[in-house]
Amino acid sequence: MNMDKINIDFFKNLLFSSKCACCNRLVDNQGLCADCWSKINWISEPKCRICGAPFVFEVDQICAACLANKPYFDKAVSVFVYNERSKSMILKFKHQDATYMYEYLANLMYKTAVNEISQSDVIVPVPVSFIKRLKRKYNQSELLACELRRLSNIAYEPRVLKKIKQTMPQEGLSGKARRKNVIGSFGIDKKFENSIADKNVLLIDDVFTTGATVNECAKVLKEHKAKTVKVITLARVIL
Numbered sequence: 707m708n709m710d711k712i713n714i715d716f717f718k719n720l721l722f723s724s725k726c727a728c729c730n731r732l733v734d735n736q737g738l739c740a741d742c743w744s745k746i747n748w749i750s751e752p753k754c755r756i757c758g759a760p761f762v763f764e765v766d767q768i769c770a771a772c773l774a775n776k777p778y779f780d781k782a783v784s785v786f787v788y789n790e791r792s793k794s795m796i797l798k799f800k801h802q803d804a805t806y807m808y809e810y811l812a813n814l815m816y817k818t819a820v821n822e823i824s825q826s827d828v829i830v831p832v833p834v835s836f837i838k839r840l841k842r843k844y845n846q847s848e849l850l851a852c853e854l855r856r857l858s859n860i861a862y863e864p865r866v867l868k869k870i871k872q873t874m875p876q877e878g879l880s881g882k883a884r885r886k887n888v889i890g891s892f893g894i895d896k897k898f899e900n901s902i903a904d905k906n907v908l909l910i911d912d913v914f915t916t917g918a919t920v921n922e923c924a925k926v927l928k929e930h931k932a933k934t935v936k937v938i939t940l941a942r943v944i945l
């Protein structure tokens with residue numbers, strides 16, 4: 707390869723390429739490289755009609771967990787399984803100021819949940835506490851929700867749901883402890899409660915682990931007259 711070709715490639719990359727959202731390898735378009743794309747476990751049918759947990763066998767059913775404890779949310783949809791590859795992508799987005807990723811990630815959410823989005827009236831992100839927000843400088847769910855608003859033209863209300871109680875980090879807690887930990891931690895700002903009354907709400911978060919957080923949010927939204935609550939997350943932990 708001659709020097710001119712190397713130089714042209716170098717400038718072409720500089721102008722038209724971006725880095726893989728997961729491994730930082732240069733890619734032609736904004737998004738994932740072929741290797742990371744192949745290692746992301748995209749969620750498709752068959753899955754639970756309520757919580758979206760993937761099934762191994764072809765059944766149009768409700769999973770055991772949803773049958774035992776019917777969630778407050780009506781449906782949850784996730785883009786991919788939380789595995790090593792998607793975890794590194796989400797952690798980068800969440801903790802390393804990689805806010806430029808929100809457009810790409812929200813686009814994936816939009817394409818995956820276009821039906822649920824089209825049936826919704828208002829987009830609400832899962833809030834983080836004031837302290838966490840100060841520390842992290844942004845709320846990643848808000849960035850995703852805001853971009854989904856731009857893509858869908860649906861109303862957006864980030865102020866209605868509030869984190870009113872400081873909770874322990876959910877990481878490392880069992881399902882039961884997670885549910886207990888989040889009880890009473892979300893509230894509604896009365897000034898904005900009209901924005902959800904009698905509305906189909908789209909609740910946005912980054913990761914669905916046991917569903918405890920989004921379920922608690924859905925409970926509060928329903929208590930304040932939300933008609934339906936559908937949850938869209940990027941990743942879904944498979945227990």
Ligand SMILES: [Zn+2]
Nearest residue numbers: 726729739742
């Ligand atoms: Zn990659």
Ligand SMILES: [Zn+2]
Nearest residue numbers: 754757769772
């Ligand atoms: Zn389920």
